[in-house]
Amino acid sequence: MENLLHDIRFGFRTLIKNPGFSAVAIVALALGTGANTAIFSVVDAVLLRPLPYGNPDRLVMVWTSNPTTARDAIAAPDFFEYRDQNQLFEQLAAFSYDDFNLTSGDEPEHIAGTMVSANYFDTLGVSFTRGRGFLPGEDQGRAERVVIISDGLWKRRFGSDPNTVNHQTVQLNGAPFTVVGIAPPSFQSPNPEDKPELWCPLRLTEVTGFGFRRSSARSRSKTIGPVF
16 A cells, blocks of 8 residues: 555656646546547447347338448339238338427427337337337328327426326417327437437328339439338
8 A cells, every 4th residue: 555655646747747748648548548548438329239129129210222322212112012022020120210299288399200100119119108009000001099108208398287188289380280199208319319209100102202212213212211
């Protein structure tokens, strides 16, 4: 212990006598600590920490490719073929990111959201404690408009009102949607960079332009996202 204290005192005296060296040493230690922390955070999130879904080891994300892009979104007709001819996966779900204007309440708000196939939450193994996920057929053209909101949006815009589910109608892009579920607080998008706060059924048959295939020239709005 005495030797350790002696070394510490000697180190402090050396640093005080050489302020330039001290500054370089402190900066080097700070950069090294910060880099190690950043690397560990990435490794922990990507490799060590399990995905926040049911049976994460059985989830696979399917993309398509073209001559210029190795990983690209999938056209709706391709998704229909994958789903109808699937003999490998238990089920396939699709999603596409979008933005919504929420005009219910005192102030309008621009909110990031996701349009998903009806089996999206079932495919990810999400359990709802408030409300439910989407039912089969709710992503069809004649189905009623329904929406699932995030736990954060529920608390921020609806004051954690337990009567929000099945009793609250919200205006999204000028149309009424019934809130049927509150996503669990731990739920997150498969892409960590995207943080949607609501989910609506992806009605592919209603969206003009979703008939193009990957070989056709089209904009990003004419594709859907990855498939599980």
